Amino acid sequence: xxxxxxxxxxxxxxxxxxxxxxxxxxxxxxxxxxxxxxxxxxxxxxxxxxxxxxxxxxxxxxxxxxxxxxxxxxxxxxxxxxxxxxxxxxxxxxxxxxxxxxxxxxxxxxxxxxxxxxxxxxxxxxxxxxxxxxxxxxxxxxxxxxxxxxxxxxxxxxxxxxxxxxxxxxxxxxxxxxxxxxxxxxxxxxxxxxxxxxxxxxxxxxxxxxxxxxxxxxxxxxxxxxxxxxxxxxxxxxxxxxxxxxxxxxxxxxxxxxxxxxxxxxxxxxxxxxxxxxxxxxxxxxxxxxxxxxxxxxxxxxxxxxxxxxxxxxxxxxxxxxxxxxxxxxxxxxxxxxxxxxxxxxxxxxxxxxxxxxxxxxxxxxxxxxxxxxxxxxxxxxxxxxxxxxxxxxxxxxxxxxxxxxxxxxxxxxxxxxxxxxxxxxxxxxxxxxxxxxxxxxxxxxxxxxxxxxxxxxxxxxxxxxxxxxxxxxxxxxxxxxxxxxxxxxxxxxx
Amino acid sequence: xxxxxxxxxxxxxxxxxxxxxxxxxxxxxxxxxxxxxxxxxxxxxxxxxxxxxxxxxxxxxxxxxxxxxxxxxxxxxxxxxxxxxxxxxxxxxxxxxxxxxxxxxxxxxxxxxxxxxxxxxxxxxxxxx
Numbered sequence: 001x002x003x004x005x006x007x008x009x010x011x012x013x014x015x016x017x018x019x020x021x022x023x024x025x026x027x028x029x030x031x032x033x034x035x036x037x038x039x040x041x042x043x044x045x046x047x048x049x050x051x052x053x054x055x056x057x058x059x060x061x062x063x064x065x066x067x068x069x070x071x072x073x074x075x076x077x078x079x080x081x082x083x084x085x086x087x088x089x090x091x092x093x094x095x096x097x098x099x100x101x102x103x104x105x106x107x108x109x110x111x112x113x114x115x116x117x118x119x120x121x122x123x124x125x126x127x128x129x130x131x132x133x134x135x136x137x138x139x140x141x142x143x144x145x146x147x148x149x150x151x152x153x154x155x156x157x158x159x160x161x162x163x164x165x166x167x168x169x170x171x172x173x174x175x176x177x178x179x180x181x182x183x184x185x186x187x188x189x190x191x192x193x194x195x196x197x198x199x200x201x202x203x204x205x206x207x208x209x210x211x212x213x214x215x216x217x218x219x220x221x222x223x224x225x226x227x228x229x230x231x232x233x234x235x236x237x238x239x240x241x242x243x244x245x246x247x248x249x250x251x252x253x254x255x256x257x258x259x260x261x262x263x264x265x266x267x268x269x270x271x272x273x274x275x276x277x278x279x280x281x282x283x284x285x286x287x288x289x290x291x292x293x294x295x296x297x298x299x300x301x302x303x304x305x306x307x308x309x310x311x312x313x314x315x316x317x318x319x320x321x322x323x324x325x326x327x328x329x330x331x332x333x334x335x336x337x338x339x340x341x342x343x344x345x346x347x348x349x350x351x352x353x354x355x356x357x358x359x360x361x362x363x364x365x366x367x368x369x370x371x372x373x374x375x376x377x378x379x380x381x382x383x384x385x386x387x388x389x390x391x392x393x394x395x396x397x398x399x400x401x402x403x404x405x406x407x408x409x410x411x412x413x414x415x416x417x418x419x420x421x422x423x424x425x426x427x428x429x430x431x432x433x434x435x436x437x438x439x440x441x442x443x444x445x446x447x448x449x450x451x452x453x454x455x456x457x458x459x460x461x462x463x464x465x466x467x468x469x470x471x472x473x474x475x476x477x478x479x480x481x482x483x484x485x486x487x488x489x490x491x492x493x494x495x
Numbered sequence: 496x497x498x499x500x501x502x503x504x505x506x507x508x509x510x511x512x513x514x515x516x517x518x519x520x521x522x523x524x525x526x527x528x529x530x531x532x533x534x535x536x537x538x539x540x541x542x543x544x545x546x547x548x549x550x551x552x553x554x555x556x557x558x559x560x561x562x563x564x565x566x567x568x569x570x571x572x573x574x575x576x577x578x579x580x581x582x583x584x585x586x587x588x589x590x591x592x593x594x595x596x597x598x599x600x601x602x603x604x605x606x607x608x609x610x611x612x613x614x615x616x617x618x619x620x621x622x623x624x
Contacts, residue, residue: 177561177562422560423533423560423561424561426560426561426563429531429622480534480536480559481534481536481559481585484536484537484557484559485536
């Protein structure tokens with residue numbers, strides 16, 4: 001952007017840097033030249049690295065100001081569909097930060113870590129219980145890694161039976177982009193099946209693609225269209241009859257928590273995004289956790305390590321115990337700190353609370369959908385009840401007023417609201433995917449509906465106010481094309 | 496309103512086809528499709544010599560909104576992908592039926608069920624209703 005920088009924006013810390021500034025007497029003693037003598041000369045630095053040199057107070061102020069620019073769930077309503085940006089109770093964080101957990105060395109013997117092993121064992125049990133699976137492994141360190149583990153187990157299962165032809169993974173066209181990506185990474189080819197006008201998987205199209213090459217199908221349920229796949233049992237019958245397996249992407253588990261279990265729908269494998277459903281930190285690239293659960297016939301292939309209870313003691317199971325395991329996906333036991341947050345959350349909720357999560361998430365979504373339709377917005381699937389999220393299409397506003405879903409999203413920022421997911425799933429034109437989550441009050445939902453109604457009116461009366469939004473943010477409309485193409489962001493000193 | 500040149504054939508998945516005098520076929524994505532995708536930032540065109548089945552994903556286009564597959568409209572052998580798109584993907588936004596072509600292919604099977612310009616226009620009108 002060429003416009004002058006908003007004074008609320010924070011400079012880079014390098015721009016505060018003054019050569020020689022810093023608490024030099026607090027530096028550790030620098031090693032002499034002999035310390036790197038055994039490194040080849042070509043690999044040794046000739047000049048010191050360029051690091052910012054600022055006072056302690058300048059550093060504190062810089063990072064505090066940056067933190068104040070955050071637009072986060074702790075400061076604003078954040079209805080980002082498909083991502084379940086719900087509130088993480090602070091207690092989950094507090095208990096996971098107990099010094100007994102924090103200070104434990106990952107190589108400490110089992111006998112000195114019975115407490116943490118018990119927590120992880122119970123977390124495995126609770127995840128089995130809530131998903132209807134027979135066994136769970138906690139070590140995958142993100143949703144994507146959980147997906148990788150899941151599909152790798154499906155391949156390992158078919159291979160163990162000598163069924164080598166099964167290399168095709170079926171995904172519905174509304175699937176999360178990670179599903180086809182995971183299938184491809186695992187060496188499978190992707191077969192896409194369409195969804196029908198009501199948002200359910202097209203059963204005839206599914207029958208046409210299954211066969212002796214089918215490794216399995218990957219589904220979210222409720223789907224990314226925000227509706228529950230009503231014929232899931234029929235889908236399961238068709239895929240199982242063809243010799244394939246069913247993979248459940250846990251992205252939308254929040255909607256059905258405590259109500260219906262993927263295992264009971266016929267799913268064989270599942271990954272759970274703890275950051276979406278079970279109150280662990282979300283986004284920013286980690287640390288995350290994406291535990292995987294399986295039906296009994298896939299249990300031998302789980303990634304290691306897994307916690308087991310033997311003779312009243314908790315022990316790690318490793319390769320020697322699970323010789324058919326797909327292997328290790330992480331150093332040690334995965335991101336244990338993240339797993340502990342989910343454990344505390346599930347223990348605080350209990351069985352009854354778990355069902356209330358699904359109920360309130362669904363109630364809030366349907367209330368907001370009803371408010372917005374009454375305000376004149378068009379639902380993409382008007383004849384379906386929403387699950388925990390729903391889709392509006394602004395195709396009429398885009399055509400008649402020249403105001404797009406992206407313009408609405410940007411204008412919401414001026415109202416102090418985070419934008420919903422835009423343009424996903426792509427098969428609904430000009431769409432907003434809205435997920436309020438269970439932790440929002442009616443007052444917050446009303447405020448969001450009112451803001452949307454105000455913008456709708458403004459789009460008719462003063463469309464340029466909407467198409468040029470945001471007006472009150474430190475940065476205005478960003479150049480998305482330049483952001484995607486100019487990837488060299490390293491700061492360089494001016495000559 | 497999106498442009499739909501009358502002399503081209505179309506698919507339901509928003510590709511267009513132009514048959515050239517030597518029997519080879521030029522393929523691209525329609526004005527409607529580029530408009531729906533928004534500003535393009537990356538295009539991956541198919542390799543020369545690759546054999547594709549009808550309906551097989553054979554190119555990838557990424558816009559500021561999403562990454563999407565482009566499907567081969569016919570069973571064919573790829574003669575060449577448009578080399579200009581690697582450095583100038585925006586050509587596909589500015590000239591989807593001309594300089595923004597994606598690939599030239601040689602059909603290897605029977606022509607599939609393609610749409611006429613009028614039929615394609617009807618399809619896109621239904622989609623944006």
